[in-house]
Amino acid sequence: MIKKRTKRTRYKLKKVSNRKRLTVFRSNKHLYAQVIDDSVGKTLASASTKEKNMDIENKDRKSLAQIIGKNIAQRSIEKGIKEVAFDKGKYKYHGLIKILADSARTEGLIF
Numbered sequence: 001m002i003k004k005r006t007k008r009t010r011y012k013l014k015k016v017s018n019r020k021r022l023t024v025f026r027s028n029k030h031l032y033a034q035v036i037d038d039s040v041g042k043t044l045a046s047a048s049t050k051e052k053n054m055d056i057e058n059k060d061r062k063s064l065a066q067i068i069g070k071n072i073a074q075r076s077i078e079k080g081i082k083e084v085a086f087d088k089g090k091y092k093y094h095g096l097i098k099i100l101a102d103s104a105r106t107e108g109l110i111f
Helices: 002-016 061-078 096-106
Strands: 020-026 031-037 042-048 084-087
Touching: 002 084, 020 061, 020 096, 031 061, 031 096, 042 061, 061 096
Parallel strands: 020 084
Antiparallel strands: 020 031, 031 042
Protein backbone atom coordinates (compact mmCIF):
# COMPACT_ATOMS: atom_id res chain seq x y z
CA MET A 1 0.00 0.00 0.00
CA ILE A 2 2.79 2.43 0.89
CA LYS A 3 4.70 1.85 -2.33
CA LYS A 4 1.51 2.34 -4.33
CA ARG A 5 0.85 5.69 -2.65
CA THR A 6 4.44 6.82 -3.25
CA LYS A 7 4.34 5.90 -6.94
CA ARG A 8 0.93 7.50 -7.42
CA THR A 9 2.00 10.73 -5.73
CA ARG A 10 5.26 11.08 -7.67
CA TYR A 11 3.65 10.15 -11.00
CA LYS A 12 1.00 12.84 -10.62
CA LEU A 13 3.57 15.45 -9.59
CA LYS A 14 5.88 14.81 -12.51
CA LYS A 15 3.02 14.54 -15.02
CA VAL A 16 1.25 17.72 -14.03
CA SER A 17 4.06 20.16 -13.30
CA ASN A 18 7.69 20.82 -14.06
CA ARG A 19 8.26 22.67 -10.79
CA LYS A 20 10.95 21.79 -8.31
CA ARG A 21 9.82 19.13 -5.83
CA LEU A 22 9.60 19.66 -2.05
CA THR A 23 9.83 16.17 -0.62
CA VAL A 24 9.41 15.15 3.01
CA PHE A 25 10.76 12.17 4.93
CA ARG A 26 9.78 11.32 8.47
CA SER A 27 11.54 8.80 10.68
CA ASN A 28 10.72 7.91 14.26
CA LYS A 29 13.11 10.56 15.59
CA HIS A 30 13.74 13.07 12.82
CA LEU A 31 12.13 15.07 10.02
CA TYR A 32 13.79 15.88 6.70
CA ALA A 33 12.72 18.21 3.88
CA GLN A 34 14.45 18.72 0.53
CA VAL A 35 13.83 20.78 -2.59
CA ILE A 36 14.88 18.65 -5.56
CA ASP A 37 15.33 19.54 -9.23
CA ASP A 38 14.26 16.38 -11.07
CA SER A 39 15.60 17.47 -14.45
CA VAL A 40 19.16 17.52 -13.08
CA GLY A 41 18.71 15.16 -10.14
CA LYS A 42 20.15 17.57 -7.57
CA THR A 43 19.11 18.70 -4.12
CA LEU A 44 18.85 22.49 -4.13
CA ALA A 45 17.92 23.14 -0.48
CA SER A 46 17.45 20.98 2.58
CA ALA A 47 16.47 21.21 6.22
CA SER A 48 16.28 18.59 8.95
CA THR A 49 16.17 18.08 12.69
CA LYS A 50 19.68 16.60 12.57
CA GLU A 51 21.33 19.97 11.94
CA LYS A 52 23.80 21.22 14.52
CA ASN A 53 21.87 24.35 15.46
CA MET A 54 18.67 22.38 16.22
CA ASP A 55 17.78 21.88 19.86
CA ILE A 56 15.52 18.82 19.73
CA GLU A 57 15.61 17.88 23.42
CA ASN A 58 13.44 20.76 24.63
CA LYS A 59 10.84 20.77 21.85
CA ASP A 60 8.00 18.51 20.82
CA ARG A 61 7.73 17.12 17.30
CA LYS A 62 5.00 19.51 16.20
CA SER A 63 7.10 22.59 16.92
CA LEU A 64 10.08 20.94 15.22
CA ALA A 65 7.95 20.33 12.11
CA GLN A 66 7.03 24.01 12.13
CA ILE A 67 10.69 25.05 12.37
CA ILE A 68 11.71 22.69 9.54
CA GLY A 69 8.94 24.10 7.33
CA LYS A 70 10.11 27.66 7.96
CA ASN A 71 13.77 26.74 7.37
CA ILE A 72 13.15 24.96 4.06
CA ALA A 73 10.99 27.85 2.84
CA GLN A 74 13.61 30.46 3.71
CA ARG A 75 16.45 28.47 2.15
CA SER A 76 14.61 27.79 -1.09
CA ILE A 77 13.48 31.42 -1.44
CA GLU A 78 17.12 32.49 -0.94
CA LYS A 79 18.01 30.26 -3.91
CA GLY A 80 15.27 31.88 -5.99
CA ILE A 81 12.71 29.07 -5.82
CA LYS A 82 9.25 30.28 -4.85
CA GLU A 83 7.02 27.71 -6.54
CA VAL A 84 7.38 24.03 -5.68
CA ALA A 85 5.32 20.86 -5.93
CA PHE A 86 4.75 19.23 -2.54
CA ASP A 87 5.72 15.54 -2.53
CA LYS A 88 4.35 13.93 0.60
CA GLY A 89 5.68 10.55 -0.53
CA LYS A 90 4.26 7.60 1.37
CA TYR A 91 2.69 9.72 4.10
CA LYS A 92 -0.85 10.98 4.42
CA TYR A 93 -1.32 14.75 4.43
CA HIS A 94 -1.91 14.71 8.16
CA GLY A 95 -0.16 15.54 11.42
CA LEU A 96 3.51 16.48 11.14
CA ILE A 97 3.48 16.53 7.34
CA LYS A 98 0.56 18.99 7.32
CA ILE A 99 2.20 21.20 9.96
CA LEU A 100 5.44 21.31 7.95
CA ALA A 101 3.59 22.17 4.73
CA ASP A 102 1.49 24.89 6.37
CA SER A 103 4.51 26.57 7.96
CA ALA A 104 6.36 26.50 4.61
CA ARG A 105 3.33 28.15 2.98
CA THR A 106 3.18 30.89 5.60
CA GLU A 107 6.86 31.70 4.97
CA GLY A 108 6.17 32.29 1.28
CA LEU A 109 6.48 29.02 -0.64
CA ILE A 110 3.75 28.49 -3.21
CA PHE A 111 2.31 24.99 -3.72
